[in-house]
Amino acid sequence: MTSQLDRVVLIGVAGDSGCGKSTFLRRLTDLFGEDLVTVICLDDYHCLDRKQRKETGITALDPRANNFDLMYEQIKALKSGQTINKPIYNHETGEIDPPEKVEPNHIVVVEGLHPLHDQRVRSLLDFSVYLDISDEVKIAWKIQRDMAERGHRYEDVLAAIESRRPDFTAYIEPQREFADLVIQVLPTKLIEDKEGKILRVRLLQKDGVEGFEPVYLFDEGSTIDWIPCGRKLTCSWPGIRLFYGPDSYYGHDVSVLEIDGQFDNLEEVIYIEGHLSNTSTKYYGELTHLLLQHKEYPGSNNGTGFFQVLAGLKMRATYERLTAKSLKPQVPAAAAAG
Numbered sequence: 001m002t003s004q005l006d007r008v009v010l011i012g013v014a015g016d017s018g019c020g021k022s023t024f025l026r027r028l029t030d031l032f033g034e035d036l037v038t039v040i041c042l043d044d045y046h047c048l049d050r051k052q053r054k055e056t057g058i059t060a061l062d063p064r065a066n067n068f069d070l071m072y073e074q075i076k077a078l079k080s081g082q083t084i085n086k087p088i089y090n091h092e093t094g095e096i097d098p099p100e101k102v103e104p105n106h107i108v109v110v111e112g113l114h115p116l117h118d119q120r121v122r123s124l125l126d127f128s129v130y131l132d133i134s135d136e137v138k139i140a141w142k143i144q145r146d147m148a149e150r151g152h153r154y155e156d157v158l159a160a161i162e163s164r165r166p167d168f169t170a171y172i173e174p175q176r177e178f179a180d181l182v183i184q185v186l187p188t189k190l191i192e193d194k195e196g197k198i199l200r201v202r203l204l205q206k207d208g209v210e211g212f213e214p215v216y217l218f219d220e221g222s223t224i225d226w227i228p229c230g231r232k233l234t235c236s237w238p239g240i241r242l243f244y245g246p247d248s249y250y251g252h253d254v255s256v257l258e259i260d261g262q263f264d265n266l267e268e269v270i271y272i273e274g275h276l277s278n279t280s281t282k283y284y285g286e287l288t289h290l291l292l293q294h295k296e297y298p299g300s301n302n303g304t305g306f307f308q309v310l311a312g313l314k315m316r317a318t319y320e321r322l323t324a325k326s327l328k329p330q331v332p333a334a335a336a337a338g
Helices: 021-032 050-056 068-079 119-124 135-148 154-178 266-273 286-293 303-323 333-337
Strands: 009-015 037-041 084-089 096-102 107-112 127-133 181-187 199-206 224-226 240-249 252-261
Touching: 009 021, 009 068, 009 119, 009 154, 009 303, 021 037, 021 107, 021 127, 021 286, 021 303, 068 084, 068 107, 068 119, 127 135, 127 154, 127 303, 135 154, 135 181, 181 303, 199 240, 199 303, 252 303, 266 286, 286 303
Parallel strands: 009 107, 009 127, 037 107, 127 181
Antiparallel strands: 084 096, 181 199, 199 252, 224 240, 240 252
């Protein structure tokens, strides 16, 4: 291992397909810079190709379709600074292609359906996030995408979701218990919204994780219900509501931060950011700046983008704590001057 890489920081990002992992990974790469991050898609550890899965009736969500022994050995090797020959699952052909050489990097992100499923792989992770999209929102998103963009029928879209449900419930969902952070995307409570356009997003932060300080609103440990729509925040109907408080999740104590509704003006998000503590930002307004930097990303105007950026800042803090290195933030001219 080179002297520059005396510590590889390993991050796990778990969730079902279509739950926003690719947007989240783009936000992480923006935050850390492309040179520092290597992303490994765990689909590459499928041991059954598409044809074999069809023949056996075993889905990609089923652990039997994945080689966890190889996954563990290779991720362990990367974490200890060794180069690996990683298999490639070809999504276009559905076949397993010849392997590619992957070098260790400062930050290695393992993302996919199963990063927290195998206890051995889980034990290697330095930080983990689970993206949890509720059924109602998942159906609304999928119907919107598959019917509008792909011309699928409503019944077929629902049937496709239902066919995945048993394996999702058995093998993917239970991983939520092991994540340091869970980003939950739910239907809004502000109005009746069947299209899933307005979202209620919750950040569940596990208490007692070494080196991790949960973000809080106003007063740590209190229960806060806050409607910030006033002179500092433009809120068109149905407005925005924030919640913060303690809760229990899979028997673990968690701190919950929730945003219901959407932002009209992203520049004003700094007002909400200013009332949060332990955000792991490096300057006033950094979270807002990171959101503004890519406002075209899905979820930037609601809690999904906000909490993805917040999770990224927590990952940066984990990296700096474990490596004792400080990453330079991208400071906008206005912040630098102020």
